Amino acid sequence: MTSTSQFRDLNGQRFHCYHWGDPANPPLLMLHGFPEYGGAWSDLAPLLAGHFYCIAPDQRGFGRSWSPAGIPRYAASELVGDMTALIRQLDRPVTVFGHDWGAAIAYGLAMFHPDLTERLIIANGVHPVPFQRALAAGGAQSAASQYIHFLRQPGSEDILAADGFAKLLDLFSANMDLSWLTGARLANYRQAWGDATQLNRMINWYRASPLRVAKPGEPLTDLPDFPVDRLQVRCPHLLLWGDADTALRPETTQGLEAFAADLTRVTIPGADHWLLHQKPEQVAQAVLTWVNT
Template sequence: MSTADWLPDGFSVQQIDTNHTRLSVAVGGSGPVLVLVLLHGWPQTSRAWARVMPDLAQHHTVVAPDLRGTGDSDRPEGGYAKTNQVDDIRGILTALNLTRPVAVAGHDIGSMIAFAWAAAHPEDISHLILIDALLPGLGLEEAMNVAEGGMWHFGFFMTPHIPEMLFDGHELEFFTATFTAMSNPGTFSDHDLATYARAYTGRERLRGGFEHYRTLLDDGRENRALLAQRKLPMPVLAIGSTRSGTATAHALAPQADNVRGAVAPTGHFVAEEDPDWFTESVTAFLA
């Protein structure tokens, strides 16, 4: 299924060469308030933002790429370090002739890239929004080591080759179980689940997704080194779910000058489970 099949009215998709790879990027809106970059998580694509893009585009130019390794973007062998993916996104803005600073919202893996961007290039970011994610260097490693298994999937997904082998042929089965367990009932239709499963079907597409996890320990070391130089100067909105609460906001508090925590009335997939709550919260924060 091509990206255009889900695209909201007023948006178009461009293929952009950036940082030695090619990314598929949805762009729409021409609102007067900031450019807003939306970075999706795993196992999703830019389609994750479809339910909020039209409302956000009333106030912002919205830029939503498929991250490298996912969706309609290329799947290079390397380059998945979060600071390198920051250069992917900066290249997109340059190609689109969009000026910085911009606002950025990231979910899951996308929040890790957004955070690395804010830490490495704070001058680029006016507002930082992090949605239901642990952050490398700020608690992710400890969560992986919690007794009774902790966040077991991080270590599993980091393992070379094995996850692709085991998931191959079982993508829809696994994604259906995962999305259902981590979201409010009725959020995802069978069509939604099938579409996401297709985006990750086959060992090469699976590998592109798991590569985001295989850099996490190095990402943590990079984040700690960047934060040792300076705190985050921009306002930060850390959105948790009913499961995670304000954990990310608490982890960020010593590392940023202005952190606001919020808890969405949802599971993990905030923008899809309650689009109205998400757009209202983001719009108020950016205003």
């Protein structure tokens, strides 16, 4: 099944969205991460389109959607606001499916807009509190996330965009299987990345984030007390996890049950951070089993 696409006006700005399936089906809002775009769901969405109406936007700063200049335009509240506008256009609550950075927006929708979020599915993505605790601990996750310091530096986009995005591809594939990103698909990704200016907008998600990353072996000891009651996921929550992920370590989800009482965990063996491309059939089966239980 191939996608259709259209532009939507969200809060007065132009956003590009991909769609699969019958609009009469329950809506599934699919939120990509870095450095992907809405078309990244093309392996998985057709496997879910018999049950859902799949909607995958290019989020702010990505692909063909609105990409404003300036780091403050990529604050989480603004990014979540884009998606609340999209859901309100649909005029019914949705199941939200987030991966990587898309998970951050998906959690924001579930925590702060429960009236719009019927169910939450996350694939190798993290709730902000367990993630911040893991980043601050100075252990395996702190070591794995040192690249964030590089990304936040001025001009990192110029380094990553040079030579046909060679360094970005190196970062994308570090210790993980990128065999799925070849040929026409790779050409589509390069087209979505555009140039260093477009990549700057994508990286601004990292620059705008308040997350703090400790140096390995030097834990941060001054984290604030997090308001657990305000950061609850009150809808049913499915967490899918590729167990070979080297970008997000297992400790990033430790204690998640304190924030999500109705949590189901499913491991996808042998998959890494890019499980949506590597194991789409297993991911789809896990999702459909969960929603039909």
